[in-house]
Amino acid sequence: MISLWTALLFIILAPFIGGLVSGIDRKVTARMQGRVGPPILQPFYDVGKLFEKENLVVTTTQNFYVLSYLVFIIVSGALFFAGGDMLLVIFAFTLAHIFLVLGGYASYSPYSFIGAERELIQIIAYEPMIILTAVGMYMVAGSFFVSDIAASSLPLIMYLPGVFIGFLMVLTIKLRKSPFDLSTSHHAHQELVKGVTTEFTGPSLAKIEIAHWYENVFLLGVIFLFFAFSIPLALAALVIAYLLEILIDNTFSRVKWQFTLRSAWIIAGMLGLVNLAVLYYLAGGLLP
Template identity: 25%
Template sequence: MTNLLWTIFHVLVFPGLLFCVVVGVLLAGLDRKLVARMQNRVGPPLLQPWYDFLKCCGKETIIPRHARKGLFLAAPVLGFAALITVALFVPVFSYSVYSTSADLVVILYLLTVVGVSMIVGAAASGSPFAGVGLSREMVAMISYELPFVLVMLAVGRMAGEGSPLGVTFSLQAIVDWQAVNGNMLFHWSMIPAALAMLFVIPCEIGMHPFDIAEAETEICEGTLAEYSGPPAGLFRLTHCVKMYVMCALFCVLFLGGISTGYAALDALVMVALSVVLTFVTMSVPHAVCARFKVEQVFQFYWTVVAGLALISLILVWLGL
């Protein structure tokens, strides 16, 4: 009975649903506030993303005439559920809820499910704007998946050099390795992989200047063009939570050696680092960069970003 209660607590409170939503909403609000300040504007309140979600929940859900209703309504639920599941696999430094020998593989698949849910929802809507958006979303996924996988391989090889397979995909093993050998970020061979991961984060989330799938001024929010009411709010909440999950994943992969021994204090450190990452990887590019063209996103990620990750993988494999 006790184990069941703890499982419910982990899923619904920490580090699951409630914790992810609160931190994700705060990060999204902070991003909007920082961008506004850098553009000499006042900006919206810090909790504006939460207000937007509540407003969507109070609106009517309008389903397009030619939409496939089941898929159209199931897509946002599927994406949000997959993302909360990812959060359960990401350790809050020393505190891990679920740990397997293939955490990184599971996380990669679940994050792909989040992107696929947007594609499925857009395809089910029957909208031409959503059709353009889903094609762009597929290009974005193909673009960042390669460097993302290379980064995971580099980190796994570094932490699993002494293991039977020579590589580990367990996040807990990666955290334990960093506790003994120092953070990945402080090993010079892993610096290119860390830079690559910083580029992967905004594209994975769909932040400006890599928001080609939504592009409000071009294709009327693309994949979300036909969504309204609670489903639209759930997609937007998923976007907020994804900001935290990706920042937390970076912290675990490259700063996993930071641990106080207390879960609550580790969570505060994780949130503080997520705020810094939000500023570096999302707010500054949003404020100073124009949106990439579709072909530019693909070229950039398969040349520059994948190249950085590949350099780290080669250096680690050579033992340098």
């Protein structure tokens, strides 16, 4: 059931895909703002640069948390692409983020501390929806294993439209896009400087960046699952979903944490749950 090959492929390819996606993201964003924007390969230059820099720390334990964050993001992504249990993937994913949060706490600096608190708020905002997504997939495909869900011939999106929209919403949080990038921000403004990543420099920051790439590929993988019955459609959906995220990023101001939490929960509760309930009772229980 678990395929080591795809996992290995993910571990090797994801940084490239993730970096490229992030480069395209920056280019498209710049174009939307009427700018030329950086080269597509800019994220790779950035990370390369960061590895060339000195590592400044407040406490050396930071290195440990960052490394753990990266490792467990890779583990959860690899598990996902290996076709593992969706819930386990989510739990590993949460574990990874807890490491990032702890890294923020460790330095005892006001900005990273508050960033860590906000990162936690984000986690509690998106986690229910992600779990409901997994549950929805289970209800349609009859298994928590990604390999089974991907192999399912049923079009998940038809059964789970509400869950899909809910997932897109939390995707905005996860991709650290405005209006929900509370805990850290790519362009570093506003109240928290760089939030949870404030105290990470050079190689540590590069690791966080790479972890983001892995994470983004993993999240795109989840979107893919919704359309897994048709590969071309799935690819199109990926592109559209990502462009939509960029568009949202560019058309909203940042909201406050209260709104983030409430809206994420309400959407998870309304769209996700109602979708699942309808599915559950109309289909007379589980589908297969």
